[in-house]
Amino acid sequence: MKHKKLNIAFFGSSLVSAYWNGAATYYRGIVRALHERGHQVTFYEPDAYDRQQNRDMPDPDYATVVVYEATEEAAYKCLKDAANADIVVKASGVGVFDELLEREVLKLQTDERLVVFWDVDAPATLDRVHHNKDDQFLQLIPQYDMILTYGGGNPVINAYEALGAKKCVPIYNALDTATHFPVEAEERFVCDLAFLGNRLPDREARVEEFFLNPAAATPDKTFMIGGSGWGDKHMSENVKYIGHVYTKDHNAFNCTPKAVLNISRESMARYGFSPATRVFEAAGAGACIITDYWEGIDFFFEPDAEILVAKNGAEVAAILSDLSEEKAKAIGEAAYKKVLAAHTYNHRAEQLETLLYAKVKQQDEALA
Numbered sequence: 436m437k438h439k440k441l442n443i444a445f446f447g448s449s450l451v452s453a454y455w456n457g458a459a460t461y462y463r464g465i466v467r468a469l470h471e472r473g474h475q476v477t478f479y480e481p482d483a484y485d486r487q488q489n490r491d492m493p494d495p496d497y498a499t500v501v502v503y504e505a506t507e508e509a510a511y512k513c514l515k516d517a518a519n520a521d522i523v524v525k526a527s528g529v530g531v532f533d534e535l536l537e538r539e540v541l542k543l544q545t546d547e548r549l550v551v552f553w554d555v556d557a558p559a560t561l562d563r564v565h566h567n568k569d570d571q572f573l574q575l576i577p578q579y580d581m582i583l584t585y586g587g588g589n590p591v592i593n594a595y596e597a598l599g600a601k602k603c604v605p606i607y608n609a610l611d612t613a614t615h616f617p618v619e620a621e622e623r624f625v626c627d628l629a630f631l632g633n634r635l636p637d638r639e640a641r642v643e644e645f646f647l648n649p650a651a652a653t654p655d656k657t658f659m660i661g662g663s664g665w666g667d668k669h670m671s672e673n674v675k676y677i678g679h680v681y682t683k684d685h686n687a688f689n690c691t692p693k694a695v696l697n698i699s700r701e702s703m704a705r706y707g708f709s710p711a712t713r714v715f716e717a718a719g720a721g722a723c724i725i726t727d728y729w730e731g732i733d734f735f736f737e738p739d740a741e742i743l744v745a746k747n748g749a750e751v752a753a754i755l756s757d758l759s760e761e762k763a764k765a766i767g768e769a770a771y772k773k774v775l776a777a778h779t780y781n782h783r784a785e786q787l788e789t790l791l792y793a794k795v796k797q798q799d800e801a802l803a
Contacts, residue, residue: 440473441791444517446536447526447553450478450500453682454489455663457633458528458555460682460712461585463495464611468784470497477520479513481505481531491682505531514539518548522791524583526553527560534571541578546802549580549794553606557584557591558702558709559637564598576600580794583787588708588731602794606787607735608712609778610719614682617690617721617771623677624691627656627755628725630698631680631688631713634664637701645698645727648748649755650674656755661688689720693763694743696751697726704729714742715778718770723763725754735778741769 450466453459466476477499480486487502494500501516503509510532517523517540525540527533537552544550552575554560564570576582577599584591584605595603630646632638642660650658651671658673661680670676680688689695695717703709707730717724718736725743726732736742743758743766745751 439521439795440475441469441522442520443469443474443476443522443524444520445476445478445498445524445526446513446517446529446540447478447480447524448529449480449486450498451480451492451494451502452486452490454486454491454679455484455633456486457712458526458585460611460614460716461555461608462526463614464609464712464780465606465783465787467495467497467611467613468780469787471781472784472788474788475499477501477517479503479517481510481529483531489679507532507535510535511539514543518543520548521795522549522551524551524553527555527557537572537575541575544578544580546798549791549798551581551583552576552579553583553585555585556702557587557595558700558706561591561594561598561706562702573598581790586703586709587706588734590706590708604790605708606783607710607778608715609780609783610715610774611780612719612775615686615689615716615719618686620691621687624659624688625657626659626675626692628694628696628751629659629661629688629692630696631661631685632698632711633662634668635700638698641698641701641704641727644748645745645751646696646748647671647674649752652748652752653755659692685716686720689717689722692722693760694723694725694755694758697724699727699729707731708734710735715774718742718767718774718778721767721771723758723767724770725751736770736773741766741773 449456450462479501483505503513523540523543540550564573581602582595582600592603659675661677663679697714728744728746738744743754
């Protein structure tokens with residue numbers, strides 16, 4: 436069994452567009468690494484939210500991409516097609532027909548075919564089902580062969596297992612070395628502190644605290660914010676808003692500023708052990724990262740040596756006032772070394788492969 440190459444059907448938001456789709460680089464990293472290990476992935480994504488009009492890559496050679504119309508009929512056609520796979524994955528947050536897909540993929544489950552739920556926003560999912568006892572997903576959790584999550588550590592594992600999950604394992608996001616790496620600095624991204632993230636309800640207050648307040652408090656420093664949705668947000672004069680930043684510009688955006696800021700969404704920070712993809716992407720470009728505090732940071736990077744940690748906006752301002760170019764460079768280089776040694780998508784794909792093989796072997800033995 437160890438050498439069998441797996442055929443995986445994957446229902447997700449989008450592989451080819453990062454537009455209003457924060458999980459894109461996570462999917463790309465995992466899927467590319469699985470392909471490099473000899474597995475075959477078909478990625479089913481709906482034509483929704485103008486993502487196809489804002490693609491930032493052509494169909495990749497490491498997956499078959501099936502873009503389907505945002506209709507029930509098209510979704511059912513994809514489900515029928517997915518019956519040819521060894522493993523069917525339904526990711527959270529596809530954006531259209533999520534309830535239908537979560538229910539219907541389970542009908543593809545057989546003694547030979549695994550069906551997995553992959554939660555790329557476990558804190559939000561868990562908060563939702565805890566607040567709504569009639570949520571359909573509550574009944575479905577125990578039926579999946581396994582729940583994979585984007586992060587969350589023991590708090591998320593324990594929460595899912597308490598809801599009846601057979602197995603819950605975090606597959607942390609990581610660095611895709613094919614897309615994120617050090618490049619030359621670019622004049623347009625020069626500033627003291629840069630932040631990249633879309634405007635979302637459970638991120639906004641933390642962006643005010645950790646980015647906009649320190650900017651207003653330090654008029655002698657320059658700040659830059661990228662991402663969708665911030666156009667009408669009040670900002671001090673030393674903040675430049677540059678809108679959506681395409682993946683091809685991420686490396687220069689990470690390499691150029693003196694430091695880049697990571698701000699967790701509120702739910703991610705509350706559960707802990709949930710580093711945003713951008714932490715690894717920035718580390719992969721050799722950036723000096725300042726992050727808001729969350730439980731488990733030291734599981735990934737060593738505070739003060741490989742990453743700088745702030746518990747509030749005042750601490751962000753204090754770190755910036757004390758940060759020399761030399762210190763920023765040294766921290767960025769240390770983060771770069773760490774991410775290559777322990778946090779690439781190849782590390783994650785190896786973990787995933789071991790998990791899937793163990794589960795398939797278990798099923799084979801049960802059938803024998």
